Amino acid sequence: MSNYTPSGPRTDDSESLFSLEERLLREERRLADAVLRRTRIFAEIAARRKDGKRRDTGQDFEKAIWKVWESVLQSEEAGHSRHWRQLVSQCNNLGQAYSEQKFSRKGKTWLLRPLAPAKAITLAGPADIFSTKIISFWAAVTNAPARIRPVVLNDDLIELIKSLNQTGAGLAWENETISHTPRRTPELSLEQKTIHVGQSTFTLALMVALAMARPGIAKFSGSGALNMFSIKPWQAVLPHLGARLHQLNPHAPGLPVRLESSGQPSQVQIDADTPMDLILALLAAAPFFPQGLDLTWLDHPIAAPELETLFLLYSTFNVPFTRLPNGFRVSPAMPRLPEQPRIPLDYFLNSMLLAWSRMTRQQITLHGNWPEGSSAGDHLDLLRSCGVQIETxxxxxxxxxxxxxxxxxxxxxxxEQALPLAILLALCAPKGCTVSCQFEITNLDFITEMARWAGRDCLPEQGEVRFAPAPHPTDRGDGIFEAPDSRWGMALAMLSFRFPGPRLTNPGELTALWPGFWPIHQSVLSLAKQRTEDPSSRLSESPSNESSRTGKRRVKI
Structure with missing residues (x-):
């Protein structure tokens, strides 16, 4: 047995267990600090290599890293080389994922100080991203001619198009349009192919679900976070559908993987651990399964706004489905797509744009078809409850x-998807506002900082958060925000019309979702000329002229 320890030779066996544990905890702190430094350096190297500033290949560099480890590991550890390699590979994957998250989407800090025009504005609203993905997927699988516009062309959608084209689809994109040209062979082919799916778990799920419609073997590779993605929850579900997912890289928990399918998926029972992306993908691909799909649950009903959207698409394009007491039944039937399918507006993105009228006291008109469904209506109800008249x-x-x-x-x-809009509106209420919910609020630190910037006290209680104007709003903090995700980044961007001056450190998160947002924010919702006054002066403005004596009002959605 080796006497080597990270801090030197091993002590004798008389050292107490408590002492050993204390020493390990000290080492863990140093180890965590070292891994964090390594991750940041690796991420910087990966980012520069991606920008073309380094000519050597990543594989050569990772081999050099492993040689360093081999030189440090003692000969007694040679029998455990495989485990050490897995550790090094995981650290490398962590650095790569950190690079893609921090460098490609963070970039420079943006000062948000817009000046809204003193007039009504009109613009085209962004189309629903999820609907665009499903319709593009269906057009490729049914081999139907299609011209889909206007669409929000983000990286995830383009990766889906590229993935489908690797199977023989004829999809193309240009500006705000996706087109599909029918191919000579009627069916897509995944047999014995390796499909690169990028870094979206939903794209991976759609391609896996598509492969299960036919017997055969397909492989899938990815990038970024998908290489660190745990496939174990997927491996627990797919055998019930006559398929198995095998990990190909023993040094990483995620991709690449190999799928073996019997081509006879017909029913599956899900639980609380089943990933929502996989559930949505199975339902989207179910019309192409030979027997359709019965998707049921035992104790945990599933709920997601995308489910409502998917069922509306079923109805629109003539896919028979039935709501069961404990699930859904989708019949095998090709969706009937028109050559120019109409994509409804994205209700979250457009609700945020509509909130501009509340921030600026100006009218806004968005061109597009407002979607049906309760989730879309609920977002409008939030706006109405804050004194915004909605006309459709x-x-x-x-x-x-x-x-x-x-x-x-x-x-x-x-x-929960309505929380960013509710918080945005609540922070602008002149005399305070309460947001009531039936779930534990996440990102409370970010919400508190937003409230502080808006001169509001944030008072979280059981099942609700109350906001009230701070008696002496002098300390607004440094105004530097890192949004938890794109939805909160958009909420901060819209809040800047009422309380200008916050700095957003990761504007790329929102760009990744909607590439066209920042140009609209800067040149359509705002005047070209930037504000010159101190943004803190907005806190001294009295919003009392907006108030009315209509009494306390409660809207339930």
Missing amino acids: GPDYIRATPESWPESPVLDIQGQ
């Missing part, structure tokens, strides 16, 4: 600000 037509939706109700209560129940 066949191809537009318009928001007109009216007087604020006094101390509104926004009850979003269990709909």
Whole structure:
């Protein structure tokens, strides 16, 4: 047995267990610090190599890293070489994932100090991203001619198009349009192919679900976070559908993987551990399964806004489905797509744009078809509860600000996706506002900092958060924010119209979701000329002229 320890020779066996544990905890702290430094350096190297500033290959560099480890490991550890290699590979994957997250989407800190025009504005609203993915997927699988526009072309959507084209699809994209040209062979082919799916788990799930519709073997590779992605929850579900997913790289928990399918998926029972991306992908591919799909649950009903969207697409394109007491049944039937399918508006992105009218007291009109469904209606109800008049037509939706109700209560129940919009509106209520929900609020630190910037006290209680104007709003903090995700980044961007001056450290998160947002934020929602006054002066402005004596108002969605 080796006498080597990270801090020197091993002590004798008389050392107490408590002493050993204390020494290990000290080593863990140093180890965590070293791994963090290594991850940041590796991420910087990966980012520079991606930019073309380094000419050597990543494989050569990783071999050099392993040689360093071999020189440090003592000969007694030679029999455990495989485990050490797995550790090094995991550290490298962590650095790569950190690079893609921090460097490609973070970039420079952006100062958000917009100046809204003193007039109504009109623009085209962004189309629903999830619907675009499903319709593009269906067009490729059914081999139907299609021209889909306008669409939000983000990286995830482009990666899906590329993945489908690797199987023989004829998809193409240009500007805000996706087109599909029918191919000579009627079916897509994944047999014995390695499909690169990029870094989206939903793209991976769609391609895996598509492969299960036919017997055969397919392989999938990816990049970034998918190489660190745990496939164990997937491996627990797929055998019930006559398929098995095998990991090909023993040094990483995620991709690449090999799928072996019997081509006879028909029913599956899910639980709380089943990934939502996989559930949605199975339902999207179910019309192409030979027997359709019965997807049921035992104790945990599933709920997601994308489910409602998917069922509306079933109805629109003639896919028979049935809601069961404990699940859903989708019949085998090709979706009937028109050559120019109509994509509804993305209700979250457009609800945030409509909130601009509340921030600026100006009217805004968005061109597009407002989607059906309760989730989309719930977002409009939040706006109405804050004194925004909503007018909808066949191809537009318009928001007109009216007087604020006094101390509104926004009850979003269990709909976590509505929280960023509710918080945005609550922070602008002149006399305070309460956000009521039926779930544990995450990102509370970020919400508190937003409230501090807006001159509000944030008072979280059981099942709700109350916001009230701070008596002496002098300390607004440094105004530097790192948004937890793209939704919160958009909430901060819209809040800057009411309280200008925050700095966003990761604007790329929002760009990754909607590449066209920042140009619209800077040149359509804002005047080209930037504000010159101190943004803190906005806190001294009295919003009392917006108030009314309509009494406390509660909207339940």
